[in-house]
Amino acid sequence: MVNTVMFWIIAALTVIPALSLLFARKAVHVAMSVVLVMVGLAAAYVTLSAPFLGMVQIVVYTGAVMMLFLFVLMLVGVDQREDLKETIKGQRWIGLLAAAGLGAFLVSIIGRVTLPTADTMPSGDPEAVAIALFDRYVLVIEVLGFVLITAAVGALVLTHTPRLRPRKTQLEVQRDRVRVGADPVNKPMPGVYARHNALDVPALDPEGKPIEHSVSRVLEIRHQTQEGAEFRAALEDPSRKEGDR
Amino acid sequence: MDPINFVILASILFAIGAAAVLLRRNAIIAFMGVELMLNAANLALVAFSRMHGEIDGQIMAFFVLTVAAAEVVVGLGIIIAVFRARQTISLDEPAELKG
Amino acid sequence: MLDLTWLLIAVPLASAAFLLLAGKRADRWGHWVGVGASSAAFVVGLVALIQMLGLDSEDRAHAVHLFTWIPGGELNLDAGLLVDPLSMTFVMLVTFVGTLIHVYSVAYMEHDASRRRFFAYLNLFVAAMLLLVLADSYLLLFVGWEGVGLASYLLIGFWNHKPEYATAANKAFVVNRIGDIGLILAMGLMFTYFGALDFGSVFAAVPQASTAQLTAIGLMLLVAACGKSAQFPLQSWLGDAMAGPTPVSALIHAATMVTAGVYLIVRSAPIFEGAPAAQTTVAAIGAFTLILGALIGMAKDDIKKALAASTMSQIGYMMLAAGLGPVGYAFAIFHLVTHGFFKAGMFLGAGSVMHGMNDQVDMRRFGALRTAMVTTWVTFGLGWLAILGVPPFSGFWSKDKIIEAAFIGDDVQPWILGGAALIGAGLTAFYMSRLFFMTFHGKARWTDEQHPHESPALMTVPMIILAVGSAFLGLILATGDRFVTWLEPVTGHAEHGEPVLPAAVIMVATLLLVALGAWIAWRKYGAADVPETAPAASLATIAARNDMFQDSVNRGVFERPGTHLTRTLVYADAALVDGAVDATAHAFARTGEVTRKTQNGQVRSYALTMVVGLVIVILVVVQGGL
Numbered sequence: 001m002v003n004t005v006m007f008w009i010i011a012a013l014t015v016i017p018a019l020s021l022l023f024a025r026k027a028v029h030v031a032m033s034v035v036l037v038m039v040g041l042a043a044a045y046v047t048l049s050a051p052f053l054g055m056v057q058i059v060v061y062t063g064a065v066m067m068l069f070l071f072v073l074m075l076v077g078v079d080q081r082e083d084l085k086e087t088i089k090g091q092r093w094i095g096l097l098a099a100a101g102l103g104a105f106l107v108s109i110i111g112r113v114t115l116p117t118a119d120t121m122p123s124g125d126p127e128a129v130a131i132a133l134f135d136r137y138v139l140v141i142e143v144l145g146f147v148l149i150t151a152a153v154g155a156l157v158l159t160h161t162p163r164l165r166p167r168k169t170q171l172e173v174q175r176d177r178v179r180v181g182a183d184p185v186n187k188p189m190p191g192v193y194a195r196h197n198a199l200d201v202p203a204l205d206p207e208g209k210p211i212e213h214s215v216s217r218v219l220e221i222r223h224q225t226q227e228g229a230e231f232r233a234a235l236e237d238p239s240r241k242e243g244d245r
Numbered sequence: 246m247d248p249i250n251f252v253i254l255a256s257i258l259f260a261i262g263a264a265a266v267l268l269r270r271n272a273i274i275a276f277m278g279v280e281l282m283l284n285a286a287n288l289a290l291v292a293f294s295r296m297h298g299e300i301d302g303q304i305m306a307f308f309v310l311t312v313a314a315a316e317v318v319v320g321l322g323i324i325i326a327v328f329r330a331r332q333t334i335s336l337d338e339p340a341e342l343k344g
Numbered sequence: 345m346l347d348l349t350w351l352l353i354a355v356p357l358a359s360a361a362f363l364l365l366a367g368k369r370a371d372r373w374g375h376w377v378g379v380g381a382s383s384a385a386f387v388v389g390l391v392a393l394i395q396m397l398g399l400d401s402e403d404r405a406h407a408v409h410l411f412t413w414i415p416g417g418e419l420n421l422d423a424g425l426l427v428d429p430l431s432m433t434f435v436m437l438v439t440f441v442g443t444l445i446h447v448y449s450v451a452y453m454e455h456d457a458s459r460r461r462f463f464a465y466l467n468l469f470v471a472a473m474l475l476l477v478l479a480d481s482y483l484l485l486f487v488g489w490e491g492v493g494l495a496s497y498l499l500i501g502f503w504n505h506k507p508e509y510a511t512a513a514n515k516a517f518v519v520n521r522i523g524d525i526g527l528i529l530a531m532g533l534m535f536t537y538f539g540a541l542d543f544g545s546v547f548a549a550v551p552q553a554s555t556a557q558l559t560a561i562g563l564m565l566l567v568a569a570c571g572k573s574a575q576f577p578l579q580s581w582l583g584d585a586m587a588g589p590t591p592v593s594a595l596i597h598a599a600t601m602v603t604a605g606v607y608l609i610v611r612s613a614p615i616f617e618g619a620p621a622a623q624t625t626v627a628a629i630g631a632f633t634l635i636l637g638a639l640i641g642m643a644k645d646d647i648k649k650a651l652a653a654s655t656m657s658q659i660g661y662m663m664l665a666a667g668l669g670p671v672g673y674a675f676a677i678f679h680l681v682t683h684g685f686f687k688a689g690m691f692l693g694a695g696s697v698m699h700g701m702n703d704q705v706d707m708r709r710f711g712a713l714r715t716a717m718v719t720t721w722v723t724f725g726l727g728w729l730a731i732l733g734v735p736p737f738s739g740f741w742s743k744d745k746i747i748e749a750a751f752i753g754d755d756v757q758p759w760i761l762g763g764a765a766l767i768g769a770g771l772t773a774f775y776m777s778r779l780f781f782m783t784f785h786g787k788a789r790w791t792d793e794q795h796p797h798e799s800p801a802l803m804t805v806p807m808i809i810l811a812v813g814s815a816f817l818g819l820i821l822a823t824g825d826r827f828v829t830w831l832e833p834v835t836g837h838a839e840h841g842e843p844v845l846p847a848a849v850i851m852v853a854t855l856l857l858v859a860l861g862a863w864i865a866w867r868k869y870g871a872a873d874v875p876e877t878a879p880a881a882s883l884a885t886i887a888a889r890n891d892m893f894q895d896s897v898n899r900g901v902f903e904r905p906g907t908h909l910t911r912t913l914v915y916a917d918a919a920l921v922d923g924a925v926d927a928t929a930h931a932f933a934r935t936g937e938v939t940r941k942t943q944n945g946q947v948r949s950y951a952l953t954m955v956v957g958l959v960i961v962i963l964v965v966v967q968g969g970l
Contacts, residue, residue, distance in 0.1 A: 007251070007254075010254070015258065019261065021262070021265035021274060021278055031273075037258075038284065044251060044254075048292055048294070050306075056307070060310055061284070064314070075328075076324070076325070096268070098267065099260050099264035099267060100260065100264075103261075106260070110253055115249060116296060116297065117247065117296050118296060118299075122297075122298050124294075129300065132303075137308075144312070147312060151314075151315030154319045155318045155319055158326045
């Protein structure tokens, strides 16, 4: 028998974060919630007298798999916001219905069967697991080793991009830049020639106009720039001298 | 408390994972749904192991965990490759299978 | 030399292939290659003939094995040649007359850009005809038979830039195909009944066959002969075949092609001997066609078409003779040979007239040409006397014998056949005299731009040779029954029957009718003026002018119902058969269109399908299991 309180804590710890899979907008939030679910499952394993598996669960899932997910999320861009509006007609309701029906069926079936409950607890400590793994299931373990190696090689193949042409030298980079008519020199730094010595303020050209592209693009996306509004206002209204302020 | 409740919990988690696969367009989130489904199965296996008083269920969960790890590696590799090719990871985008 | 008779076929065939492949560089001298090939064939034939004459009559049939042709399980057939007096006669006729026509064509086709091609076809024609007469089996004969059909098609449509000429060639080809079907069916029957196709085995098996079987084979052979020899009801192509250059007409009418049918009947004599009904049909068709052709010939104003009708009529005589049995075979071939000479001579004469008259063919615009073209007049005149059957010219010796033979028999048959032959002689005299007088006598009715002149020596010399043949060949061959004796190994000895009328009476009646026909023609067309346009005429004349409405009859009896039947079948095919197939296809296509929508390419839709399926499976398993 397992602790009832423990069960409900685990249930809450798994089901509630799992729901974020359906409702959270940002993938990072989802990933963090799933980490919680994994921790909850680890707790469940320990409760079900499988302490070694619980540890493995934490190490493999929260430590490796979910971190891998986060890496990939960073690679493809955290910005990949998802519009939750459904695009395929009927997919949402049929999908929800199907998933709910699946869950309902499973629950009702489990409720209808009577399963034996052993008095003896299985020994889930590392020693027992090790004996089982490397004795009875040693062949399976070896096959799994192949699977893992294959997966590793597969991942390498999938993510590998062969270099089709030689790496550009600095000279070539510069030539290309001149050819397309870009600035041959570095862009002006933000905040230079400005009173505000700050990154979020555009530089001013000799005429006193703000140079928009001197500000970091990232700040523009985040709407964290000053946009040089005050300088433009000063240019448009000559009566307002700098000294007046 | 009867360990059968964990099986019911596993069923619910499984359904949530399936719903995530069906409803989310972000490939990574859908993939996490798949992971959740695998883990729900694991939970059921461990619960059965507990009920039978045998260790074999745990061993099966162990194997599933290993295979899931391999699957994650390959799956994320595919996602990266798709992203490189299309600059998006929306599941609705690759519709070449359209008949 | 008899073993080398294959050269007869090979030389002209090789020459034809050479001329066709040589291309433009042979344009200037290619025609002499053609003449040479034909002459070489004649020389080979002549040497073989001399050698054969040196043998006893029993040994004269000589088989030449060429190669194993069809080594089939049940059908083993060797390609071989049968050189006997009958085929030798044809070889001599074909090569001799053919060579003269070749020589004539050199001049006649001088201004034609495709003369080389023309000679290639002529050589092909000669080769095919020689193969036809030399073959030792029906199947090899069929190869030559088809070759003749092909060559005639190519030559009739030689000037195929004119659509009506091309149509005439098509018509000849199609009508000949009907005859071919007869020959194919005859071969099929032979194979079914006798299991063989070579002459020797078939004729050896004939005595065991039933009369019905032989009658079926005989009638099919008759269909074939009718197609090739332009006998009723397959005669319609012959008049249109005049579309070809005149030497072609001469070749078709005199030496090759139309004689093939007669050859087939005579060669198949053992079969017809066993099938009296088929034999009588042959004679009846011959008699009918000879009257039909004569009637058509009486009304034609086109010199070549009148000659074509005459050919139809004369071949009718030959068929009539061939249908009489052993009494007639020799005379059929005899008449074929003499006819080959005088008809070739007259066609070449007609060609010469056209040559001098700017390709005019309307006899009403000729007249008085005897002054302008003396050689042509004389040679044509000899051919005219020969075809009339005036003694001692060739036609008399052959035709008179046929008329006499037609009167042999029992019951009413000799009266009908003999009467037809007798009347035919009178009609022949009338229309040939009409043709002769309208062309060479009377007043000149030439158009302004016509300046008649004699043809060059290359054309007149063959005409002179043929005219000499027309005049004396019959006398030479008939003296002492030489020709009949010569053919006896093949045709069998004829026990000479007694005609229902005394032979002398028949001869006198024939000559009287001929004289009457010629006299009427002289009164109407020699002494009197001939109008330059055809006058309004009675219904009978109009019918004859239109070839007895043969085309309309064919159209009404065969083409229209055939067209309707075909249209009905096509409609039924489109509506029912195609409809059923199309409907099935459409049903699947529509199903596909509907189910295609489920294949929207969206991974999540597919996943949804899987989950729904899973739910259904669980539902079924649980409900079924619990």
